[in-house]
Amino acid sequence: MRRLLWILAFTFSQTLSAQVVDADLLKIKQRMDSIKQFSADLTLNVDISFINMPTKKAKMSYTKGKPVKFSSSDFVMIPKRGLDFSLAGIFEYPFITIDRGEEKRNGKTYKAINVIPTDKKADFSIATLLLDTQNRRIAESEINTKKDGSYILEMVYENAKKILPSKVAVSFEIDRIKIPLNFMGKDTDIDRKQMRAAGTKTGKIYLQMNNYTISMN
């Protein structure tokens, strides 16, 4: 009996260690790591119920190991999440992955995995990634952060070969702005019911990347 228990325990531990980090994710990470730097022209469209903003243009540049930089001649709002194409934020601290089977998006089947950081310093509690294993890239990710709510990133690629997305839709939670009454501008309509119901809203920002210049290792 004792021998049987030892065999079971040994088998179980082997299974666990095999599931620690998904091999497909590692392949994708390896591919992303091969990007030394890139730059692109960025077009941003904001879809938040209480913000009206025209289409904005900016330039983005990334150098491995450094945060993404932006520059624009006018005022732009850049989402804090969604432009980390290198997935550096997810891979910053040790993590384990759990296979969640397959999920379909727009008629395509992707491998779904959960990424759970094992270090308390990580700024997210869990991330769900949809992996395009065939083309070695991420198709969608949902990141539940500890402080900033959850984010969903949906990536669209120009063709099967592309390593970086041409379009990204970032969905996020956002608090409705609370402005002191009559602060700037016309008399503000005060709808108490609306104010109480306001709370957290879901916003979306659509990013389009053009004229990529990528340098690989």
Place this chain on the structure above:
Amino acid sequence: MKALIRAEIFKLFRQGKTYYALGALFMIEAVVMISAYFEGNNIIEILLDNLRKSFYFEGTLVNGSLLVYLLLNTLWFHLPLILMIVVSGTLTSEYKDRTLQTVMLQPVVKWKYILSKYIVAILFTLVVVFFLALSSFALSYGIFGKGDLIVYLNTLNFFESSEAIYRLRWSFASGALSMVFFSVSSLTIAVIFKEATKTWIIVAFFLVLSNILLKIDFGSNWYNHFFYAKMNDTWQYFFYNTIPWNLVLHNSLLLSIYTLVTMGLGLYIFHKKDIG
């Protein structure tokens, strides 16, 4: 009639309080600019505080467009008050100095005399608004440069620089109509009350009351669409995401009618009343 208008213009620019008022107006402009220079970033911080959690900001919103918008907001109270004091003063000072009686001893038609005052009041108002707009644009863009405009009108509206200039220009033009209404009203109040202090108290009260009535919503469609006070914020409609042109036209037309009616009332009262 032309001679009367010329005489009124001459008198307007001869009286010291016209220059005090214009000086006060440009002092306000300077104060707004200085405070925006030091406090501008704090204002924007408050507006964008909730968004900072989800976004990085690139570029600045403390720019010429925001400054012109802040100066435009003197149309709520500061500018109409100054205009009303100056314009009403053109008649109350004549009552006080008894020059009105001297003029009336000349072969001058009463209604033509007061009409010339109304015409000069309207011209003066338009010139002051024009110079306020001109100096606002020149100083704001000259010192702070061009950039996007951010306005909060129940939603946070962003306008690109060229769009902001277009809307700010229209807003000054629309605001000029509102200023003309207040100037004409102050002259009619001066016709009724004659005495300077009383007139100034009444014009200040009228302005405050108009601003309060503008903010009150009785839930009545008639009140919201036809009451004079509700027409006086039309210049703010240019900062909605989509300009409600029909509403702007409706309000402008109605405000012009109210201005003419107020002027007509002043003409009638002045014509009927004894000078004394």
